[in-house]
Amino acid sequence: xxxxxxxxxxxxxxxxxxxxxxxxxxxxxxxxxxxxxxxxxxxxxxxxxxxxxxxxxxxxxxxxxxxxxxxxxxxxxxxxxxxxxxxxxxxxxxxxxxxxxxxxxxxxxxxxxxxxxxxxxxxxxxxxxxxxxxxxxxxxxxxxxxxxxxxxxxxxxxxxx
Amino acid sequence: xxxxxxxxxxxxxxxxxxxxxxxxxxxxxxxxxxxxxxxxxxxxxxxxxxxxxxxxxxxxxxxxxxxxxxxxxxxxxxxxxxxxxxxxxxxxxxxxxxxxxxxxxxxxxxxxxxxxxxxxxxxxxxxxxxxxxxxxxxxxxxxxxxxxxxxxxxxxxxxxxxxxxxxxxxxxxxxxxxxxxxxxxxxxxxxxxxxxxxxxxxxxxxxxxxxxxxxxxxxxxxxxxxxxxxxxxxxxxxxxxxxxxxxxxxxxxxxxxxxxxxxxxxxxxxxxxxxxxxxxxxxxx
Ligand SMILES: Cc1cc2nc3c(=O)[nH]c(=O)nc-3n(C[C@H](O)[C@H](O)[C@H](O)COP(=O)(O)OP(=O)(O)OC[C@H]3O[C@@H](n4cnc5c(N)ncnc54)[C@H](O)[C@@H]3O)c2cc1C
Ligand code: FES
Ligand code: FES
Numbered sequence: 321x322x323x324x325x326x327x328x329x330x331x332x333x334x335x336x337x338x339x340x341x342x343x344x345x346x347x348x349x350x351x352x353x354x355x356x357x358x359x360x361x362x363x364x365x366x367x368x369x370x371x372x373x374x375x376x377x378x379x380x381x382x383x384x385x386x387x388x389x390x391x392x393x394x395x396x397x398x399x400x401x402x403x404x405x406x407x408x409x410x411x412x413x414x415x416x417x418x419x420x421x422x423x424x425x426x427x428x429x430x431x432x433x434x435x436x437x438x439x440x441x442x443x444x445x446x447x448x449x450x451x452x453x454x455x456x457x458x459x460x461x462x463x464x465x466x467x468x469x470x471x472x473x474x475x476x477x478x479x480x481x
Numbered sequence: 482x483x484x485x486x487x488x489x490x491x492x493x494x495x496x497x498x499x500x501x502x503x504x505x506x507x508x509x510x511x512x513x514x515x516x517x518x519x520x521x522x523x524x525x526x527x528x529x530x531x532x533x534x535x536x537x538x539x540x541x542x543x544x545x546x547x548x549x550x551x552x553x554x555x556x557x558x559x560x561x562x563x564x565x566x567x568x569x570x571x572x573x574x575x576x577x578x579x580x581x582x583x584x585x586x587x588x589x590x591x592x593x594x595x596x597x598x599x600x601x602x603x604x605x606x607x608x609x610x611x612x613x614x615x616x617x618x619x620x621x622x623x624x625x626x627x628x629x630x631x632x633x634x635x636x637x638x639x640x641x642x643x644x645x646x647x648x649x650x651x652x653x654x655x656x657x658x659x660x661x662x663x664x665x666x667x668x669x670x671x672x673x674x675x676x677x678x679x680x681x682x683x684x685x686x687x688x689x690x691x692x693x694x695x696x697x698x699x700x701x702x703x704x705x706x707x708x709x710x711x712x713x714x715x716x717x718x719x720x721x722x723x724x725x726x727x728x729x730x731x732x733x734x735x736x737x738x739x740x741x742x743x744x745x746x747x748x749x750x751x752x753x754x755x756x757x758x759x760x761x762x763x764x765x766x
Contacts, residue, residue, distance in 0.1 A: 322486075342484045
């Protein structure tokens with residue numbers, strides 16, 4: 321089976337590794353780089369658990385081949401927090417508002433919402449619901465995720481002011 | 482849920498991509514654009530291309546240009562790049578609204594307009610737009626370029642007039658004159674899902690009457706198409722609530738849904754009526 325050697329930046333660190341051409345970015349991040357924070361649910365684009373940022377934009381890691389990430393910058397849930405001691409405001413708000421139960425959907429929720437709040441720092445609850453419409457959560461019923469996002473948006477606006 | 486093995490090619494120029502496509506098309510070689518339909522189809526093993534020709538590294542294919550009354554959408558223009566600011570007049574507002582109905586943000590970041598057309602899902606919003614507005618597709622191969630009108634391009638369920646060695650090199654849409662009125666409605670079970678029924682209506686008004694009407698329906702038959710009977714009913718009439726209701730009912734009677742979902746005809750009539758009402762600026766439930 322054909323493989324290629326690829327170089328890419330993940331959470332600020334340069335990596336070089338061999339990737340089978342049919343391997344998607346999600347399996348590469350988890351299996352080859354050991355970054356198991358990115359979760360894989362459906363592997364056909366529907367559940368949103370695998371969402372990561374590619375050059376700052378949210379994408380499905382199950383629908384991008386690892387070889388397509390050559391020379392690009394990936395941010396996974398492991399790369400969201402500003403330091404090992406501090407949480408990203410979204411992570412802190414998810415914690416405080418019970419925005420997660422089993423946590424399976426959480427990496428995809430956080431990466432999707434990180435991009436969303438950059439584009440839309442003062443959203444309505446309705447806009448938050450639409451933004452996460454491609455992320456399935458079987459536990460929370462979404463209300464706590466929406467509440468956490470509204471709180472994180474508030475905190476991020478105050479920090480920027 | 483992993484794609485079956487394939488060979489991967491990442492050409493650096495369009496000429497190289499066309500040469501690879503010509504060589505590999507007979508062996509099930511396929512273009513990989515945004516991968517938002519092809520990769521899931523491969524993961525589900527309903528598509529098994531032996532070669533993928535990835536066009537994402539090709540320079541200059543992400544152009545969105547306006548000239549000679551046409552909007553030209555290149556093969557690497559992603560759904561997310563279609564914005565009101567980037568297209569003038571009513572067409573910009575129309576495309577901006579339609580974009581919001583396609584999938585979810587992370588899929589719009591990757592998926593392409595031309596990929597949607599080449600994929601030709603009967604429920605695709607861009608296919609409906611191309612069919613309703615009378616778009617044309619630029620097909621390119623080593624053999625040369627040709628333009629294919631939308632009514633000839635869509636040939637059935639996920640089937641187009643593209644030959645296996647042809648790259649869809651662009652979508653051309655007519656820029657709509659100022660004052661053109663339009664409405665778009667779709668019904669889907671959740672935000673971002675493929676539509677159960679979708680309709681686009683475009684009205685050219687002159688002195689309070691409808692001078693020309695284009696009404697399209699998607700997700701009901703095996704391909705999107707215009708509804709000539711309903712269009713004829715509206716032409717040279719003043720839009721009233723009753724007339725629009727009558728046109729939607731007329732349209733419903735001409736539809737041949739591909740499945741026997743009993744709700745489909747009613748959903749179709751409803752989205753057509755709502756698209757027309759929005760276009761005409763009339764409140765209609
Ligand atoms: C969860 C989910 C929800 C979705 N919801 C919607 C929706 O509501 N509405 C909608 O319209 N779509 C939806 N899609 C599909 C999405 O819009 C795709 O982006 C689109 O259908 C295909 O574009 P692509 O660039 O990703 O093409 P690809 O997946 O790369 O290719 C699709 C097909 O077209 C061919 N192809 C692509 N580009 C070219 C070209 N330039 N020339 C020749 N052949 C080409 C490929 O060989 C392949 O056969 C959804 C997808 C997912 C995963
Ligand atoms: S695993 Fe990628 S969307 Fe479900
Ligand atoms: S917390 Fe369990 S799926 Fe969302």
